[in-house]
Amino acid sequence: xKSLHLASPEDLPRLLPLVAAFHEHxxxxxxxEHQHNAIVPLLEGxxxxxxxxxxxxxxxxxxxxxxxxxxxEYGGMDAIVDEIFVRSAVRKRGMGSxxxxxxxxxxxxxxxxxxxxxxxxxxxxxKRFYQRxxxxxxxxxxxMSREL
Numbered sequence: 001x002k003s004l005h006l007a008s009p010e011d012l013p014r015l016l017p018l019v020a021a022f023h024e025h026x027x028x029x030x031x032x033e034h035q036h037n038a039i040v041p042l043l044e045g046x047x048x049x050x051x052x053x054x055x056x057x058x059x060x061x062x063x064x065x066x067x068x069x070x071x072x073e074y075g076g077m078d079a080i081v082d083e084i085f086v087r088s089a090v091r092k093r094g095m096g097s098x099x100x101x102x103x104x105x106x107x108x109x110x111x112x113x114x115x116x117x118x119x120x121x122x123x124x125x126x127k128r129f130y131q132r133x134x135x136x137x138x139x140x141x142x143x144m145s146r147e148l
Contacts, residue, residue, distance in 0.1 A: 003095060004102045007051040007063070009043045012036075015051065018063050022085035039065070054086060054099045062086035064099055066107070066115075074113040081117035100133040118143040 007015055019035045030038075042049045042065065054062035064084045071078040086096045104115055117135060119127050127137070 003055050004064075004099050005053045005057045005060075007043055007053050009040075011051075011053060011057070011060075012040070012043060014058075014060055015039060015043075015053065015063060018060065018085060018087070019083075021087070022063075022083060025085075025088075049082065052099065052103060054095055055090075061090045061095060062099070064103060066103070068112075071114060076113040077111060078114040078116065079107055079112050081115065084117070096129065097133055104134075 005011075016032070016035060016039075019039060020032065023030050023035060039051060042051050047068070049065060049067040052064045052066075053060035054064065062085050065082040067080045067082050069078055069080065070076070081100070084096065084100070086099075107115055115135075117130065119130055119135075119137075121127075
């Protein structure tokens with residue numbers, strides 16, 4: 001897929017403004033230093049996750065962060081979409097769908113057994129978007145977190 005590129009350290013200056021825009025949009029109270037420190041290990045090859053740029057590599061319009069884990073239920077490595085963001089000015093052009101679908105294929109080809117994500121239960125537009133990308137709500141399950 002031409003509009004999805006694995007990010008590397010040289011992409012940091014283009015990635016940081018996208019992360020800041022997403023965190024502001026979501027109301028996350030993270031500092032620029034926090035954002036920088038959270039993504040640099042992924043750009044430097046951490047085995048725990050990776051970041052892909054959406055759109056042209058020199059002028060990306062979004063990004064996807066994926067974290068890797070292990071699932072006994074699914075029988076091997078799984079992945080979680082930790083963040084996905086496309087600039088509002090270019091949404092509804094299929095770039096997010098293309099990114100998730102291309103990423104899903106690449107992860108499957110790489111041996112990943114399942115791809116998960118979380119959706120705001122009150123955001124029907126977001127849920128429909130994820131459903132179009134073939135994600136299904138697991139009835140009776142809720143993604144829960146505990147900050148440590």
